[in-house]
Amino acid sequence: MSEPEGEALSVAMEREFPFPPERIWRALTQPHLLEEWLMKTDFRPDVGQAFSFSAEWGSVRGEVLDAEPHRSLSYTWGDDHLRSIVTWTLTPTRGGTLLRMEQTGFRRDQPRYFMGAKAGWPRFFDNLEQLLAKIA
Amino acid sequence: MTPASRSVSQDAIFRTLADPTRRGLFERLCRDGEQTVGALTEGAGISQPAVSKHLAILKQAGLVHDRHEGRQTHYRADPGALRPLVDWTREMTEFWRGRFDALEELLNRMDQ
Numbered sequence: 001m002s003e004p005e006g007e008a009l010s011v012a013m014e015r016e017f018p019f020p021p022e023r024i025w026r027a028l029t030q031p032h033l034l035e036e037w038l039m040k041t042d043f044r045p046d047v048g049q050a051f052s053f054s055a056e057w058g059s060v061r062g063e064v065l066d067a068e069p070h071r072s073l074s075y076t077w078g079d080d081h082l083r084s085i086v087t088w089t090l091t092p093t094r095g096g097t098l099l100r101m102e103q104t105g106f107r108r109d110q111p112r113y114f115m116g117a118k119a120g121w122p123r124f125f126d127n128l129e130q131l132l133a134k135i136a
Numbered sequence: 137m138t139p140a141s142r143s144v145s146q147d148a149i150f151r152t153l154a155d156p157t158r159r160g161l162f163e164r165l166c167r168d169g170e171q172t173v174g175a176l177t178e179g180a181g182i183s184q185p186a187v188s189k190h191l192a193i194l195k196q197a198g199l200v201h202d203r204h205e206g207r208q209t210h211y212r213a214d215p216g217a218l219r220p221l222v223d224w225t226r227e228m229t230e231f232w233r234g235r236f237d238a239l240e241e242l243l244n245r246m247d248q
Binding site: 010011013015017019023024026027033036037038101103 | 225228229232233235236238239240241242243246
């Protein structure tokens with residue numbers, strides 16, 4: 001497993017599994033399977049579909065932004081104040097599938113999800129990354 | 137830590153910096169050091185009262201500090217206030233690492 005360096009306010013994680021993308025897709029999209037490794041949910045992989053994840057510590061609401069069976073899945077993840085975007089990418093490998101998860105708090109190319117934030121984010125984050133590096 | 141435990145200060149920082157004008161003011165203070173409201177107004181493209189209002193919001197979020205000297209108010213940035221954003225990344229990384237482990241376990245016992 002590795003955690004590629006991401007931009008500020010993003011979390012990225014990758015792991016290769018010795019299984020075909022189809023099996024992983026089921027685990028990512030079927031509620032009874034999601035419940036076993038992520039949270040209780042009424043998730044359905046249909047674009048525009050709202051869903052919620054719930055656990056003992058609270059809940060997360062989301063909406064499906066993109067779903068390409070066995071290849072990629074993207075949804076919002078958040079509450080009233082902050083919506084981040086979680087994107088799953090499945091890439092077939094010789095021995096199975098490389099699964100990548102990326103969660104971004106403020107995404108450069110999808111600013112409309114963040115409280116009307118407009119142009120200027122990319123430059124800000126370039127600067128912010130330097131600032132965060134100093135205090136991290 | 138879990139995603140739901142995100143602190144109030146994180147929310148405040150995200151909300152405060154979501155405004156491009158405030159982001160610009162904060163950046164200038166980070167880059168150029170302490171400045172008066174007057175100096176910040178120059179080149180901000182908005183009135184001094186508007187700048188003051190934005191600075192007050194930045195101050196409330198702990199992103200800037202002010203200092204009074206005579207009739208002037210000086211502002212400086214506190215980059216350390218961004219630490220909650222670093223914490224957010226750390227918390228989510230920890231959360232997802234645990235989920236990946238659970239997913240792996242599930243995949244191993246799933247029917248074909």
